[in-house]
Amino acid sequence: MSIEASVRSMLTAGSTINLVPDARITHGYRLQDTELPAVTFEVTEVETISAGSTDAARIRRAGVTVNCIAVEAVDALAIAAQVRSAAVPGTYSSKAFTAVTYLNHYVDPAVAGEGDEAQPAIAVCTFNVYYTE
Amino acid sequence: MAAKGSELASISYNSQLSSAIGSVSITNQQDVIDATEIGNARRKYLPGIGSTTATCEIYYDQGDAACAAMETAANTNAAAQSLVITLTTNMTYSGNAYVTEFTPTASINDIIRANVTFQFTGTVTIA
Numbered sequence: 001m002s003i004e005a006s007v008r009s010m011l012t013a014g015s016t017i018n019l020v021p022d023a024r025i026t027h028g029y030r031l032q033d034t035e036l037p038a039v040t041f042e043v044t045e046v047e048t049i050s051a052g053s054t055d056a057a058r059i060r061r062a063g064v065t066v067n068c069i070a071v072e073a074v075d076a077l078a079i080a081a082q083v084r085s086a087a088v089p090g091t092y093s094s095k096a097f098t099a100v101t102y103l104n105h106y107v108d109p110a111v112a113g114e115g116d117e118a119q120p121a122i123a124v125c126t127f128n129v130y131y132t133e
Numbered sequence: 134m135a136a137k138g139s140e141l142a143s144i145s146y147n148s149q150l151s152s153a154i155g156s157v158s159i160t161n162q163q164d165v166i167d168a169t170e171i172g173n174a175r176r177k178y179l180p181g182i183g184s185t186t187a188t189c190e191i192y193y194d195q196g197d198a199a200c201a202a203m204e205t206a207a208n209t210n211a212a213a214q215s216l217v218i219t220l221t222t223n224m225t226y227s228g229n230a231y232v233t234e235f236t237p238t239a240s241i242n243d244i245i246r247a248n249v250t251f252q253f254t255g256t257v258t259i260a
Contacts, residue, residue, distance in 0.1 A: 050192060051142035052152030053219075058140070059153055059192060098194075099244045130244055 001093040003062050004043050007129065009092035010100075011039065011066070016086040019079050020068075030069065036120055037070040037079055055133070059098070062129045073109045073121040080105050080123035087127050099130040137221045144189055144199065146232070146251075147206070147214035151199030155246065157189040157218060159226055161257075185253040186233075187218055187226070193237045193245040203249050207235035213254045228257040 004027045012022045017039070024030070024038040044063040052058035068079035087100045103126045111119035143152050164181030194200050206214060216230035234250035 048140070050153045050155055051139055051157075053141060053143050053150070054152070055140075057152040101242050101244065103242050128242075 001095065003046060003060075003095065003129075003131070004041075006093040006095040006097070006131070007041060007043060007062070007064055010088075010090065010097065010129075011041065011083065011086050013086065013090065013092065017079065017082040019075070019082055037068070037075060039066060039068055039079065039083065041066040049130075057132065060131055060133075062131065064127055064129055066125045066127075068123040068125065069120050070123075071110060071120055073107050073123070076121040076123035077107060080107075080125050083125050087125075087129075095131045095133060097129050097131045100127055101130075102127045137224070139221065141219065141221045143219045144191075145215070145217040145219075146199055146230075147202045149199035149202045151191060151197060153192040153194070153197065153200075155190040155192065157187065157220070159185065159187045159218060161185050185226070185228070185257045187216070187230070187251040187253070189218075189249050189251075191247050191249060193247040200247070203232050204235050204237075204247075206232040207249075216251055216253065223260075226253075226257055226259055228253045229255060 008027060011017060011025050020037050020039050026040055030038050030040050042065050044065055046060055046062045048058050049061050050059040066083050068076045068083060070076040084102055087102055089097045089100055105123055105125040108122040110121040142157055143150060144154055163183045165178035166181045168179045169176045191200060213229040213231050217225055217227040219225045230251040230253045233252045237245060237247040239245045
């Protein structure tokens, strides 16, 4: 399984994120006309940070960015809080997440407008996942 | 001479293998004795005493046997234990060593790391 699949498994594990249905937690992007609220995420980089006698034993760091999208900023922030709670160590899709460090978040408020000018609020969270295969 | 990758590096202390290392550094030091005589235009030296030390950064985990062995050794008056530092396949430094310093560091938004310093005692085999 890919690290992206494992990150999604972490976000959908249990019901920590209950403001967004699992089906709306997607890797990459969401179509503009799909339902809100939604969560998209991407793994921005993966690097190996330890030596090791086998490839599976080496520790890797994945940079993860999660976009929490809602009509209003306050709702996006509420989802971001749940994302923060869901981002915890564990084994997800066969990868052992030994440490998850939450780095920061910021909010892009909603833009009121007509048609394509309208934009929902987005709370962007970033964290590092340290894992072994 | 060929370049060698470090991805297979590991440390075994007291027979406990740790692969969770971020870096390792070894210092071979050879003292020399000044044997310059009157009339010499250039200084002359005789070989003195040599020593080898090593430092490494590991990812701290008390549940890891190697990490625990190093930490315990630094926290007690433990005898020197076997130390094998593998830089890559078939390229090792091995001997007995004391852990002279063990420094865990926890920083905000980061994983916990520990810097470990070893002092080899006696013969060090490079092979």
